[in-house]
Amino acid sequence: MNYAFDYGWLLEYWPVLLKGLAITVELTLVGGVFGVALGVACAWARALGPKWLRPIVTTYVEMIRNTPFLIQLFFIFFGLPSLGVRLGELEAANLAMIINLGAYGCEIVRAGIQATPKGQFEAGASLGMSRIQTFWYVVLIPALQRIWPALSSQIVIVMLGSAAVSQIAAEDLTFAANFIQSRTFRAFEAYFVSTAIYLALAIALRQMLRGLGWSLFPKRSGR
């Protein structure tokens, strides 16, 4: 192998990488928050919601979990305009990530809800709590605490999957890498550096989610 690695372009192009990183972080933040919310809503619908809603949610979850994220993205960005729904690339990317995480989040949260012993619903009711109060305090919060590790890794997976949004010209970190390689012809180096940034981001995100889990669900005494 007689190839001379050259990272000189980093001096000139680091703002491009930084901007791409900012977009990736932003997409992950929006996708993470709304995706988890959607997942919780769908888990409620599937486990405790009205009968007519259940098959709809099940169909949504199965459709998303059994098709590639890239195709969901293309369908939203290229396909929906023929129905009159025209989205910008960032909006489409955000929407695709929310819908994707929502489906996986639904399955994960549902597993946590189903692990709640039935007696706890009854105990909640016997304390005079409303259905919503029981769901929130007795079912959902302990369930989220239980499945937080699984949910965290799913959020990291969605963050890594967001690399595909560069394909609809959303200017994320991968888009920045593509841009740099087309300018400098230093393809390997450009992808190497951005891969390293993704790795650092994944590690940081995992730690942040662990910290968030600790502060959201402080260990209660007697547990």
Add this chain to the structure above:
Amino acid sequence: MNEFTDWDILRNLLLAARWTVALSIVSFIGGGIVGALLLLLRIGEGRAGQIFTKVYIELFQGTPLLMQLFLAFFGLGLFGIDVPAWLAATVALILWTAAFLVEIWRGCVESIAKGQWEASSSLGMGYLQQMRYVILPQALRIAVPPTVGFSVQVVKGTALTSIIGFVELAKAGTVLTNATFQPFTVYGFVALIYFCLCWPLSKSSQVLERKLNVAHRNH
């Protein structure tokens, strides 16, 4: 210009889907072999082997598959090889699959009670014998449902290889969209074909898991 009927679109997509299936099978089998080798290192006694597999798993699970595809595509080229897209796609998918399978399987091996290791070693079995006769026969049973479940991720992962220019289902969808200007229909069909490939795998994973649980309850 030729008019494309829905049937023309579907027919061409199905032809391309063969490559999705082929790439999925090769990646899954190759990933399984590499994953099994890594598993021996991961649960073996050697400290260096354990650290190597840990770093390997972190690298492949902590970075986007798309980046791994790019690095394989351009990285192999550094050695002066002219890399066809299918080769880079296969290499990257095998390495990526292995990283996930080794973690799934490690969990299965570690779920085997410690007493089994001790009992077999007290019978004078070596490491490989313990694996072959005691641990693996039990671990494999537990490993089947999550392994089948992960195969869905492999099929979906192959869609990303379209970005480095491998012509499979997703790429065919893009090409057909450019030819027909009917993205809604084309990507609808593409999604449907992926669903038909993945859903039976997802379902059978769930069924296998339920069956296995029944076996466990009878113990």
